[in-house]
Amino acid sequence: MSFLEFVEGPMYYAAAAIFVTAGLWRIIGILRFGKKPDLAPPRGSATVGRRKGNLRHFFPRGLFAERTWMDILGGFGFHLGFFVLLFFAAPHIAFVERFTGLSWPALPRWGFIIAAEIAFAGLIVLWARRFSDPAMRQISDWDNHIDTWLTFLTMLTGCLAMQESVVALRATHMLFVNIWLIYFPFSRLMHAFTEFLSRGAAGASYGRKGMNP
Amino acid sequence: MRHILSFLAICLIVATGDPASAQDSGMQTRESIMERQRGLGLSGDYSLPLGQPPKPETVPPGSVPQLGTRGYASDSDIWRALRDGSANASPSSSTAASQLMQVIGDDWRMIRHDYLIKYAGWVLLGAICLIALFYLIRGRIMIRGGRAGKTIPRFSMSHRVAHWFLAATFILMALSGLIILLGRPVLVKGLGEWLMVGKLGMDDSVVTTLKSFNGVLNNAALQGHNLFGPVFILSLLIVIVRFMKGNFFQKADFGWILKGGGLIGGHASSNHYNFGEKTWYWVVVLVGLMISVTGLFLLFPWLSDNLRFHQAATILHAIGALGMICFAMGHAYVGSVGMEGSLDSMLRGEVDVNWAKEHHDLWYEEVTGEKVTHDHDDTAPTGAGTAEGTA
Numbered sequence: 123m124s125f126l127e128f129v130e131g132p133m134y135y136a137a138a139a140i141f142v143t144a145g146l147w148r149i150i151g152i153l154r155f156g157k158k159p160d161l162a163p164p165r166g167s168a169t170v171g172r173r174k175g176n177l178r179h180f181f182p183r184g185l186f187a188e189r190t191w192m193d194i195l196g197g198f199g200f201h202l203g204f205f206v207l208l209f210f211a212a213p214h215i216a217f218v219e220r221f222t223g224l225s226w227p228a229l230p231r232w233g234f235i236i237a238a239e240i241a242f243a244g245l246i247v248l249w250a251r252r253f254s255d256p257a258m259r260q261i262s263d264w265d266n267h268i269d270t271w272l273t274f275l276t277m278l279t280g281c282l283a284m285q286e287s288v289v290a291l292r293a294t295h296m297l298f299v300n301i302w303l304i305y306f307p308f309s310r311l312m313h314a315f316t317e318f319l320s321r322g323a324a325g326a327s328y329g330r331k332g333m334n335p
Numbered sequence: 336m337r338h339i340l341s342f343l344a345i346c347l348i349v350a351t352g353d354p355a356s357a358q359d360s361g362m363q364t365r366e367s368i369m370e371r372q373r374g375l376g377l378s379g380d381y382s383l384p385l386g387q388p389p390k391p392e393t394v395p396p397g398s399v400p401q402l403g404t405r406g407y408a409s410d411s412d413i414w415r416a417l418r419d420g421s422a423n424a425s426p427s428s429s430t431a432a433s434q435l436m437q438v439i440g441d442d443w444r445m446i447r448h449d450y451l452i453k454y455a456g457w458v459l460l461g462a463i464c465l466i467a468l469f470y471l472i473r474g475r476i477m478i479r480g481g482r483a484g485k486t487i488p489r490f491s492m493s494h495r496v497a498h499w500f501l502a503a504t505f506i507l508m509a510l511s512g513l514i515i516l517l518g519r520p521v522l523v524k525g526l527g528e529w530l531m532v533g534k535l536g537m538d539d540s541v542v543t544t545l546k547s548f549n550g551v552l553n554n555a556a557l558q559g560h561n562l563f564g565p566v567f568i569l570s571l572l573i574v575i576v577r578f579m580k581g582n583f584f585q586k587a588d589f590g591w592i593l594k595g596g597g598l599i600g601g602h603a604s605s606n607h608y609n610f611g612e613k614t615w616y617w618v619v620v621l622v623g624l625m626i627s628v629t630g631l632f633l634l635f636p637w638l639s640d641n642l643r644f645h646q647a648a649t650i651l652h653a654i655g656a657l658g659m660i661c662f663a664m665g666h667a668y669v670g671s672v673g674m675e676g677s678l679d680s681m682l683r684g685e686v687d688v689n690w691a692k693e694h695h696d697l698w699y700e701e702v703t704g705e706k707v708t709h710d711h712d713d714t715a716p717t718g719a720g721t722a723e724g725t726a
Contacts, residue, residue: 192496235562243500243566250499255492256683281562282555290551 126289129296137300144307149315157323164330171329172322178335179321196247203241207234207277213286238281245274269311276302443646451650455657456517462661466668476674478689486685487702495681497577501570501619507563509660514556516653522549561634568627575620581607582616587697602709607698618662626655 123131182190208214212228219225229237249270252258276298283291306312325335416422418438490498527545531537588610594600596611603609608616629648632638636645670677676690691699696707 192493238562239566242563243569246500246503246566247496250496250503251492254495254499254682254684278559282558284558284562285554288551288554291555 124289124293126293126296129293129300133300134296137303141303141306145312145315148307148312149319152316152319160330162331165332166329168326168330171333171335172326174329175321175323175325175335176318178325192247192251196244196251198244199240200244200248203237203239203244204273204277206237207241207280210234210237211280234284238277241277242274245270245277249274265309268305269309272298272302272305273311437642439643439646443650446650447653451653452516452520455653456521458657459513459660462664466665466673470668470673475672478675478687479693480689482676482690483688485688486679486683487688487691487699488684489680489686489691490684492684494577495684497570497573498681501567501574504563504567504570505659505663508560508567509656509663511556511560511563512653512656513660514552515560518549518553518556522552564627564630564634568631571619571623571627575623578616582613584610584613588613602693602696604696605694605698606701607695609695615662615666618659622655622659626652626659629655 181187182194187194206229210227210229211234212231215225215228249267252262252266252270276295279291279295279298283295286292302311321335328335413422522545523542527542531541531545532539585606587604587606591597591603591605591610594603596609597603629652632645632648633652639645670681676687679690680686688699692707693709696709699705700707
């Protein structure tokens, strides 16, 4: 078995299994916490509040937006670019199709490159902000930096293998993908899923009180 | 290339005539070879049909004989005519309208191989040695009188993020560019052929392995370099705009130069940026823009049909990048281990008051309204230098 076969075979299956199992474990654990019964009569809809909590916080308002424009640009740039890369890059769709038979239209190569550039620019800006702001540095721990670097290296190795002509580069990318999948559920990378739960919970609480989240 | 090869193929077909009539056209056939081997028909030109004397070809005046088999125009004559443009060929693209081949590639290749690649590594090594030598002689430049424990703001968050954004993309571009330029000479020639095989007596197969490794590295580096190029340009433009204020040369800079930045002739006053920092800024602006523009032409070759321009672009791109890498190493040294307190400005946005008084006294006076006296000039702690760094 070659290294590529290993990282695309047994190691990938193991990584995917850990990602799904541990991720579900965490999400179910959070949901099972539940919340204390609120005996006060509701003044609004918790469901509407939950929805608003998620949608309204996509973009900060007023003075806060002015002060955090860099995080907004970097954050949106990275996340949108990464989303596009992950789901619309032709090699990724081909990989998913190989395992599931599902496929959808892919981005052209130039679109892939632009998405990658936006994602990289965003990620670098976010990381630079993290370590060059004393307050951000104080509240950041190793997990934040590992998350950033692991995501960066996974994206980087993928882009270095873009010519799809060198097996070693593809294998390196797959190795990082596997490590990223294994690390994901145990880190703050889980915010990809828990973000909606926490914003929803806060929004529901506000909504029930008749307030705008 | 495809057009040139097609053109040559057409020339060959036209010159040799109908392939079916090989005997008539003078092509060798199995029969002619066998007869020649039997000692028959050895006329001195075995490409001629047996029994026929060579006929002089009629060449129209002003034209050059095409690739023929009769021996009147040698291959070298034809290639020479193609090279100097007198062949009157009609290429689809070239530096001259009627020139099928151009030879400036020879000059370009010579400059690249005999100068650029040959000396690039030594230039980088020289820069590292200079920095190390400076460190050995001067040591770490300490803040005279030590830290005051009180800080003043120097760079905003947007300044810092812009700086690190450019630094990160520059490092990525520099590393991938150096692999592309020096991967083969360093890995294959230097490490493999010279050291491992030549000095350590290892098997030749190690060179083959290193060649494969270098191929993988180059493949990856080229993708990375092309991908991060536009991101580097974006970060460069942000830095140019964000740092322009205060980076125009001022009167105090002349004094700074005369005192060698404080290395000779005592304390050298400076504004928000000293002469060294301003020079670095303008190097970043000019050389950065130059390597960006030349890089764009290399990334999108269809932007120009002029081959000379592309060849010049590769040379300028590499020379500019090498110069910038050398400058950047010096900048990184003075901005971190070389000078106490410098890194704070880019990590925290604030600098120690004593650092500000020592290195940017005019700026300190402007910001605080407080007059700076250089009482510590003669009481520098052991190992402390007096240079006003270019962090």
